[in-house]
Amino acid sequence: MRWIVTGAHGMLGQDLVALLRGRGDDVTGADRDTVDITDESAVAAAVRGHDVVVNCAAWTDVDAAESHEGDAFAVNATGPQLLARAAREAGARIVQISTDYVFDGAAAEPYAEDAPAAPRSAYGRTKLAGEWAVRAEAPDHLIVRTAWLYGAGGACFPRTIARLAAERGGLDVIADQVGQPTWTRDLADLVVRLVDAGAPSGRYHGTASGRTSWHGFAQAVVGAAGMDPDVVRETTSDVYVRPAPRPAFSVLGHAALRTPGVVPIGDWRERWAVAFDEVLAGRVAAPGA
Template identity: 50%
Template sequence: MTARPDAVVHLLVTGARGQLGTDLVRAATGRGWPVTAVGSRELDITDADAVRAAVLAFADGVRAAGGRGVVVNAAAYTAVDAAETDQDRAAAVNTAGPRQLAAAAAGSGLGMVHVSTDYVFPGDADRPYEVDDPTGPSSVYGRTKLEGEQAVREAHPGAHVVRTAWVYGAGGANFVKTMARLEATRDTVSVVDDQRGSPSWTADLAAGLLELVAANLPGGVWHLTNGGDTTWFGFTRAIFAELGADPERVLPTTTAEFPRPAPRPAYSVLSPRAWTAAGLTPLRPWREALSAAFAESAADFRPAAS
């Protein structure tokens, strides 16, 4: 899919300082698309007045320059365990903020892409979740993200909601960096082997999201992850291999042995069927993406030398 030849695409990216937001801005700039990048310091999406003013200013700029404007919301409250007790803040960022962005975008004639999560599902499936499968989050984080999806689609029927999972990137804190740090400081690492999902590199996710924006399809819900699936144990063994460490140092354990405040889905694999049916390009397998991530940003994933 390609963009309409008569349309220059302008992006307003929220959450632009995060893992995905950083790669979105980089990829869009590489395409030659004008980008307005805002992190929480520049725009608090829970502030309705600030959201309206920022979106209106962006829309005015798009109209003056000519082309098509799209708001891409990569901002989120992602502290899954903290959300169990910080429910008001999680709801403000994950539900109220996206609603305000979507309403402002719709009112200004802009497109909208909202990034969501596998946590909207109960995690008890035995085959990849389709976009229209019943949801049923078991955590506050998942519930607020699902309510955010619903709020976006109600406020902006033409919006795209894109669910992803197990995200890691060169910027910010993530599972890959945590495991790399543990590899450098422990003889062995025990990792759960009874939670399954699809590790997804932010650079690949960014490319996919921009393809969706360029295609200018009708609104809907999509799933976007790197291909294939594994467990956190299998993912960690692959990370050790990329670090040049012995994967046998990674030992399997169970979720029951490592209880957390928020329940984790046992199964988080998302089906790409709707994505590919629309003619969009499926992302490469997760293992191939992990190797590419280390090839491109090895220094970012390894712990800093002491």
């Protein structure tokens, strides 16, 4: 099976390419320096000859998207549309990575895969448009929503928190936003397992199980870094006013995974206990390795 991974230099892309190469798969790692996903001819040429397309590329600057929604739309919606079209024409399956931001964040129970989408930000709107485009262009698709990603291959919440706690001796972290911290290596593994299982086309949620707040996650990070978790103090989101609204509740349900018999990612705290040494050290296999 031949794979192409776009956004291969991002946190998730690095882990996915490393996982596929580690098990002996034929994989092409593509990034914006090699394939412009908004260029139809470039996308068609890149996808041709592959069996699976995994789109990890995205405009992820949530705040900048508020003032540059057209640019974000080009990457988050037009790009996936062109990739999905090329995948269909090549007879390939496409996996589109999406986000919790397609929901309004006002729920009290985990969002089901078929829950109504109601994005509150430009980022969420453009990612939802990308989902629609993939579904319209490619019948053979998997849309995998995720949230609160961290990994060794780039800047992420745990590495920032560990550094700031060491530098300042204490810090305030938001306690009124709840979600599921998810290791990019676990998400990469879930994507591969979905494809290997021949999962039916549709929407799936790729987050760790359980839930916590940013404050709770920060305490776990600081403790793993050998510091006192109590140096992390609680604060609220209204203290940090930002251009784009953040979902207050980003907990996603995993019921759809039962259909292909794919086991959800384990509890976030158990997975963090496995991940933290690698993540805080920033060690990951390079996509070209």
